[in-house]
Amino acid sequence: MIIKVQEEENIETALYENGRDQIEKIFQDVKKGKSFSLNPVSEVISGIVDSLFAGDHLVRRALYSKTKGFDLPSHLLNVCIFATEIGIALNYNRDDLERLGLAAIIHDIGMAGVPENIIKKPGKLNDEEFDTVKRHPEEGVKILNKFSEDNLWISEIILQEHERFNGRGYPKGLKGNEIHEFALIIGIADVYEALTHHRFQRKNLPPFDSMKEILSAERASFPEKVIKALMSKLPVFPVGTIVRLNSKEIAIVVSTDSISPFRPAVEILFDPQGRKPATRRKINLKENPLLYIISLVSEEDIHSQ
DSSP states (O other), X not given: OXXXXXXXXXXXXXXXXXXXXXXXXXXXXXXXXXXXXXXXXXXXXXXXXXXXXXXXXXXXXXXXOOOSSOOHHHHHHXXXXXXXXXXXXXXXXXXXXXXXXXXXXXXXXXXXXXXXXXXXXXXXXXXXXXXXXXXHHHHHHHHHHHHOGGGGGGHHHHHHXXXXXXXXXXXXXXXXXXXXXXXXXXXXXXXHHHHHSOBTTBOOOOHHHHHHHHHHHSGGGSOHHHHHHHHHHSOSSOTXXXXXXXXXXXXXXXXXXXXSTTSOEEEEEEOTTSOOOSSOOEEEGGXXXXXOEEEEOOHHHHHTO
């Protein structure tokens, strides 16, 4: 069983690295003023869809991908994986999942024209720099129209990816049903990816805190069904997360529930007095309404027990 899991993880790693390499090649071609084909990444996306239907190895790979600062190809691949997972939750058919994934994997292609000193700036962008970044959807459409004429249907989605359901997005301030659903899915996947990964300006947040941020700050930005799909398919408490319960016990998450993402199954590591239990005890929080998670616990805190 362990060998089989390792083989699956090796396959997902190879798929992930190939996808990142293909995206990197597209950006290199764009910067050189060369035309490009999306056929290689289309093959990657087909593999992504197969993988996501088979299990969540690739989601964990995307969630815990390690990059310093901002690595654009990795970001695009992660957004593609998260967006496709949301599409699965919305019961998209195979063709729509692959179209969604293709749009997601190049949604930020306009960033190819943004200077590196802006992308990698460690502090807050000034107004001029931010305006440069905000032009990337329109620049992306220009790139697609010039270098990849076979995929012009993606232009609408690229242009709308930063539009928001409440009309507070850009570049046109569209709202509600004026925005393509693919763009809204990619938009929320983009927000989730940005929150859960390190940036030059800030550290990443754990999935739990990222979900809380989306629910508090972005609830009006996306349709309710898209937010619910995000929460049902992407982990609030990934397996292996260490948490503190309201009983003051410390536990590790051993399985998750897509219907009740905030109430996973846990195994108790320490009792309220900080002692290790004599026997292993698992609790399904979904079936124990009086118990709930109050905070995350760091590994450093565990070692100090």
